[in-house]
Amino acid sequence: MVRRIPPGRATTYGHIAALCGKPRGARAVGWALHALPDGSDVPWHRVVNKSGGISISKVGLPPELQRALLEAEGVEFEPDGRVDLKRWGWTGTDA
DNA sequence: ACGGTGACGAGAT
């Protein structure tokens, strides 16, 4: 699911879960990404929380990393350090 | 088998 998120776009855990048929399984999505192997081809950095913010610091990962990865794809961050999902959000309806 | 925890989300205050 995460793999089909186009570059330069971002989506939420809940949305991924919904696309998987588990609208309430957002937390499980997070767990899945946390369990990803290092060399994985999954663009986990394109997944943010519903607020467009980064929560990876909870597992010890540097939020700056995810931010850098997204910015490298052209995604712009709000002054509050969050992504505007209304603009960069990917719903799956738009490839 | 039980209870606690964590890359989350929605409803209530």
Place this chain on the structure above:
DNA sequence: TATCTCGCCACCG
């Protein structure tokens, strides 16, 4: 509008 609380699914002790 900002915070808090409760509910979700899966994993660990």
